[in-house]
Amino acid sequence: xxxxxxxxxxxxxxxxxxxxxxxxxxxxxxxxxxxxxxxxxxxxxxxxxxxxxxxxxxxxxxxxxxxxxxxxxxxxxxxxxxxxxxxxxxxxxxxxxxxxxxxxxxxxxxxxxxx
Amino acid sequence: xxxxxxxxxxxxxxxxxxxxxxxxxxxxxxxxxxxxxxxxxxxxxxxxxxxxxxxxxxxxxxxxxxxxxxxxxxxxxxxxxxxxxxxxxxxxxxxxxxxxxxxxxxxxxxxxxx
Numbered sequence: 001x002x003x004x005x006x007x008x009x010x011x012x013x014x015x016x017x018x019x020x021x022x023x024x025x026x027x028x029x030x031x032x033x034x035x036x037x038x039x040x041x042x043x044x045x046x047x048x049x050x051x052x053x054x055x056x057x058x059x060x061x062x063x064x065x066x067x068x069x070x071x072x073x074x075x076x077x078x079x080x081x082x083x084x085x086x087x088x089x090x091x092x093x094x095x096x097x098x099x100x101x102x103x104x105x106x107x108x109x110x111x112x113x114x115x
Numbered sequence: 116x117x118x119x120x121x122x123x124x125x126x127x128x129x130x131x132x133x134x135x136x137x138x139x140x141x142x143x144x145x146x147x148x149x150x151x152x153x154x155x156x157x158x159x160x161x162x163x164x165x166x167x168x169x170x171x172x173x174x175x176x177x178x179x180x181x182x183x184x185x186x187x188x189x190x191x192x193x194x195x196x197x198x199x200x201x202x203x204x205x206x207x208x209x210x211x212x213x214x215x216x217x218x219x220x221x222x223x224x225x226x227x228x229x
Contacts, residue, residue, distance in 0.1 A: 004158070006158075033216070035219075042219065042221045043205065043222075045216055048216060056216050090159065092159075100166070102147055103149070104149075104161075105161065106158035108158045109158050
């Protein structure tokens with residue numbers, strides 16, 4: 001079974017621009033979570049989607065948004081990029097939100113550099 | 116609220132020595148516990164997980180972890196370190212209630228010296 005895929009793998013943007021990252025979960029997985037990883041802050045939870053609905057959200061500004069499609073693929077968008085948004089963005093998928101379905105499997109990440 | 120602490124942001128061991136990475140959690144009910152490993156420029160790979168079956172959990176690459184409720188700990192061990200074990204290791208906790216999210220520890224970077 002194919003793992004979690006993320007595109008693109010690397011991205012360079014300038015301040016003020018916006019960016020969209022894509023995540024395809026493992027086949028059959030319905031829950032997708034996004035994380036931001038930086039050397040200073042570690043792994044921080046951005047949001048989780050299940051059945052096309054955002055179920056949980058971390059403590060990030062409204063510039064960070066996402067969505068999930070009917071095939072469980074997810075996108076996250078960051079508008080008005082700031083230098084501090086430079087990070088590795090990780091997507092993780094799991095079967096669902098019920099007990100026994102919680103194990104998260106991670107993609108390789110998208111490394112975003114904001115200049 | 117759940118939380119995870121990992122004692123030691125950087126641990127160095129000699130090749131062939133015991134690896135011990137510490138993880139303590141805070142949770143109002145026994146949670147699910149996980150260890151992930153991250154190699155440079157890669158995503159996180161699941162090493163092992165505890166979901167209330169056996170308290171001693173065996174994972175991939177010779178790693179194992181023991182859940183100790185009385186100590187609220189889930190330390191990761193490997194009897195003999197290999198150079199390829201050099202990576203960053205994350206402990207994570209997830210609640211048992213519907214939809215509770217993962218909370219990750221800050222990570223421990225493991226260096227293996229020849």
